[in-house]
Amino acid sequence: MDQILDNLRLFDRKGFFYLTDLARESAFWHDFFFFFARYGIVLIVLSLIYLVLRHRFNAIFSATLSMILSNIISLIIFLLWQRPRPYVTYADITPIIGQVATHSFPSAHTYMSFAIAITITLYGHKKLGPLLILIAVLTAISRVGSGVHYPSDIIAGTLIGIFSGVLTYWFIESFENFWQEYSVTQSHDSKAKNKKCKVD
Numbered sequence: 001m002d003q004i005l006d007n008l009r010l011f012d013r014k015g016f017f018y019l020t021d022l023a024r025e026s027a028f029w030h031d032f033f034f035f036f037a038r039y040g041i042v043l044i045v046l047s048l049i050y051l052v053l054r055h056r057f058n059a060i061f062s063a064t065l066s067m068i069l070s071n072i073i074s075l076i077i078f079l080l081w082q083r084p085r086p087y088v089t090y091a092d093i094t095p096i097i098g099q100v101a102t103h104s105f106p107s108a109h110t111y112m113s114f115a116i117a118i119t120i121t122l123y124g125h126k127k128l129g130p131l132l133i134l135i136a137v138l139t140a141i142s143r144v145g146s147g148v149h150y151p152s153d154i155i156a157g158t159l160i161g162i163f164s165g166v167l168t169y170w171f172i173e174s175f176e177n178f179w180q181e182y183s184v185t186q187s188h189d190s191k192a193k194n195k196k197c198k199v200d
Contacts, residue, residue, distance in 0.1 A: 008152060015151035016086055019144045023096055030096060033145035038097050040139030041109045044116050044132055051120070059123040062172045063165075066115035070164040074111060077156075078103055087147055095147035107149045107157035110140040114161025115168075122169040136161070 022029040051060050083105035087093040102108070113136035121129030140154040 012150040012152050016144055019141065020093060020147050023145050023147070029145065033142040034096050036135070036138045036142035037109070037146035037148070040135055040142060041113055043135050044113050044139075047116070047120065047128060047132055050128065056123070056125075058172065058176075059120050059125070062123065062168050063116045063119040065172070066119045066161075066164040066168040067112050069168060070111040070115045070160050071108075073160050073164065074106055074108060077106065081105065083150075083153070085148060086150055093147050097146045097148065100148055104149055105153045105156060106160055107140065107143050107153045109143055110136070110149075110154045110157025111161040111164070113139050114158050115164045118162050118165030119169055122165065 019033070023033050024030070048060055048063060051057075051063075082103045085095075085100065085104045087095050087099065114133075117129065117132035117136045120132055123129075136158075140158060143149040143154055144151055
């Protein structure tokens with residue numbers, strides 16, 4: 001177990017410094033990480049406006065529920081463990097998007113981005129869904145490159161977001177199928193009852 005934790009810490013450290021060094025050494029990567037770390041989630045949330053215009057309310061409702069579920073999971077983790085931000089552990093790191101007062105694990109931007117992106121993809125949006133997944137990936141990586149998360153933070157966020165999106169989609173679809181079957185059954189029973197009354 002100790003070996004696994006040591007390997008995870010090593011992975012986090014190497015991945016974190018690899019991406020943050022890119023941001024420090026290259027103006028392009030600095031601006032790239034800054035943009036997606038700060039505005040990637042905004043682009044994904046704005047996609048919900050597009051769905052409103054297209055009257056895809058099921059997808060919007062499911063995406064909202066998946067965000068709520070992912071936040072509940074994150075809250076449970078927070079109550080069990082509050083991981084400090086990387087720039088707290090490494091004093092020589094200055095986050096390029098400014099310091100954030102919340103905990104590091106898991107990445108909120110990541111799990112909310114993936115929760116929305118996965119839900120919309122499952123609802124069959126063949127162009128918008130993959131685009132949002134790409135933005136979610138870039139957002140997750142940029143949160144590390146900007147100095148506010150470790151790689152394991154975004155991996156956990158990705159898994160939580162995917163789980164929340166899939167579970168919410170399955171729940172909504174199961175409920176809709178149940179409701180349709182129930183409505184059909186009620187309709188048949190009502191017609192049979194009316195027919196019997198007419199015969200009597």
